[in-house]
Structures are given as structure tokens and as C-alpha cells.
Amino acid sequence: MEFPFDLSALFPERISVLDRDMTAGRKSLGRPQTQHQISTVIDELGKASAKAQQLAAPITSTAKLQSNTHHLYLLKEGERNSGRGVAVGFLKVGYKKLFLLDQQGAHVETEPLCVLDFFVTENLQRHGHGLELFSYMLQHKRVEPHFSLIESVPQVNNFVVFDGFFRDRSAVQLRKALPRRAEGEIKPYSLTEREVVREEQKALPWPFVRPAHPPLSPPISLPLPFSRSVSVDSSPSRGPLRPGPAPGLFRSQSPHSQYLENMSSRARRTSSLNRSQISFN
Template identity: 50%
Template sequence: MEFPFDLTPVLGDRFCVVDQHLRPAGRPGPTHRGDLQQQLRTVIDELGKASAKAQGLPAPVTSAARMESNRHVLYILRDPGGAAHRPPRGAVIGFLKVGYKKLFLLDRTGVHVESEPLCVLDFYIHESLQRHGHGRALFQHMLQSERVDPRRLAIDRPSQKLLGFLRKHYGLDDPIPQVNNFVIFEGFFSNRPVLREEAEPPWPFNLRPFVRRDGRTEPPAGQTDAPPPPRRASSLGR
């Protein structure tokens, strides 16, 4: 994916890591040229649109504004250009977005476990550059930077193409689907600290009907006459 400006001062040489501060490559401090940050925002927004279109989503799940409001990390892979067959200003090959989320997850036995894993939230390689090893290089760079085993990842709404990618390159071929549309794999819970473990599901799945006597509604023992006020689970989806 090409842009009408030089990507070198915006993204660096090959891998660029962007957090919620949206700092161009090589500028870790709070001060940097405003035009470079605006160019970075343009790159992120266009990548998010391309990913949404490829997945058939009604709206992008990745944008500069969303990056600023969430503690996610964006790994961007680019072709530095310069060779005769490459664009002189460089081009973006794809990106991978990850972030930590609190989730209620099911293990193989049906026990609900509250955990906070690193999640794969968006992954896109340009259609013209797929099956050239770029996706594997980008994913491997993320694993090394985050120091995480691929079995410990939670994948948000993975496509069949992404599931095939994980099976081919990392041997993850036995997914455990979740009610919140995330997918985890065998080995996810091994030697992992969990926040909480429950034999029954979290609210609202654990609500029981009131006991009826003489045609009247009566709460179970230990509850007040009125049902408890609604509360939200930590995470039940995107």
C-alpha cells in the first residue's frame, strides 16, 4: 500500500511499533513535527480501512482515534523501497494490532476463568503481498517483542485464513471457541496465573429464576425481595 509521502521518517526502516501516543518512528520524546504525526495517522486510518474491507466488516476496528483511546500496540511492516522494482517512497505491507484485555474464558472442562491475556485484535497483509512470508515475519516480530508464547494468545474473531496461518506456522490446530467470539488454544491455561476461577458462569449467565409460592414471586434464600441491580462483566466481547 503506497502513500503520497516518504514513509522513512514516519515508519523507519522495516518494523514500526506504535502505541497510543502515536509517535513517528525514531521520535520517542513528546516533541516531533506535526506533519509527521498527521502522516502516521493517515497510514493507520488507511490500513484500518483496508483490513475492514478485506474482512467484510461494516467499519474499521483500527484507526488513529481508536489507538489514542486504548492501550493497544500496532506493529507495522513496510517495504523500505529504493530498489528499481520498489516504490521510491516505500510502501506498507501490513500491520498487526495487539492489546491486553480482561476476559471470561472457558477451559476444556467448561470452567470459567477470568484472565487478562495478550489478544490479537487485527491482522492484515496487503492482498498483493500475501503468501510471501511477510505475515510470518510480522507475527514473529510481535511474539519476540512481547515475549509471549503463541499458545498464550487470545484471538478476537479469527477468520479461517488466520486460523490456517496459526495452524501452519505455530501448530495451533485445536481451538477452544468462546462465547465472547475470542478463540484460545490448547496450552493457554498451562502455568498461567488466573484472576479468578468459577465453577459456574459469571453474571448474567448464572441468574436463577425466583421461587414461586401461592402464585407470587419470591427470591431464593439469602436474597432481598427485589432482584439485585444489574452489573457488567469485565468483558463479554469486543
């Protein structure tokens, strides 16, 4: 990939290692123009990689590199483009905390070194540049690779993991994921929850809730309008008079008391009828 500036001066080494500091050598320190050119190379390579992998958005950019602890290995050829050099490709790696599935389907928690992005320019592929990037990365990270990997273990994420990854327990630190904590025993309501329930009960309409305190006056006991003990000269008995409310107090009439007063009115109207018409033998 060609750029309108001199890549050979921008990246002094054939393979430059970039991190969040965005420095490819001492020549780029303290130079805003140099930092801008480095950002342009990284962003353009990231877009080309996303296009080649048919991704919706680039996963490699200057902003992403500066916000993580990843390492980007950039390969350039200084002899091309009239000596100004071209960007051949890059390899980005970093440690990721993953929950993987082993051969038996058990969850394993690990934090291995992962290949996060990899790209070689189309017209420079099949020339061993990818192997050169990987070999330099392994040497820089002091990591020994696994060889002769054939069978891969299916994962729920986008990472490819081979069975040899789980066999060599000395190369990677693995541990079984902790089981879910058992549910605790059910505790009784706290005082606060009891108060909330009590307030909700107060808000319920009659007769779904019983008053918290006894009524101020005893209920009126009324006989049935027509009783077998009623004679011609008899009248329905009246209950004791209810004392009036104390001075300064106000009591609203509840549906229950209104019902009792309606019954009392009916009883009085019944007694005013012609008593000669009411007779039981």
C-alpha cells in the same frame, strides 16, 4: 499500500511500534505534519483490514489507538515505490479481560495478550510478512507462543482459543469466575415502606378501607320498616340524636352516613302512612 508521501522517512525502521503517543521514532516528535501522515497510514490500513474481513466498520484507527493501551506493529518496505516505500501490513495486540469457557464448559476469568487486528496487503501476501510481524511482536512482548495447536475450544465471543491455552497454566493466569452471590433473606418492611403502604390505603375508596379513627358519633340503629312487634299505635323507634359538629370543624358526609340518613328518611315516611293499614295478627 502506497501513499503520496515518503514512508521511509516517516518510519525509519522496517517494523515500527506505535502506541497512543503516535510516535514512530524521534523524527516524528513535535511535527504536526508528520503526525497527520502517520494517522493517515493507520486509518487507511484499518479500512483495508475491515474490508478484507467483511466488517461493518474498522476496528483499527488513530482514535482507537490513542484511547487504548494497545501496540500496533507496522511493517514497511523502503525499496518499493521509487524508494519512498510502501506499507506492507500491521499487527495490533493488547491485553483484554475475558471470560472464557474451558474444555469442561466452566467459566474462566483471565486477561491474556490478544491479537486484535491483523492485515497484510493483498499483493504482498504469501511472502512471510505475517510471520515476520508475529515474530517481532513476540520478541518485543517477551511472550512464548504455543505450537501444535489443533483443537479449539468454542467461545461465545469472537476470540479463538485452543486447548493448549488452558493446559499451560504457568503461561497465563487463570482463575475460575466467582459464583453468583446467594440472595439475602427477605427483610420486613422498613418504616418508610410502611408509610407508603399506609398512604396508599388512605387513597382507596370506601368500603375498601376502614377509617383510621372511630366515627365522631355512634351509628344510628334503625329497625326494619315492617317488624312483627309493630302494632297499630306503634311507630318505629328512633335512635339517639347525633350531636352537631364542634364549632370550627367541618366533617364531610361519607357514603356510609349518607346511606344511614336515607334509611332514616324511609322510616319516617313509612310511619306517616295510614296506620290502620298496618296490622299483624
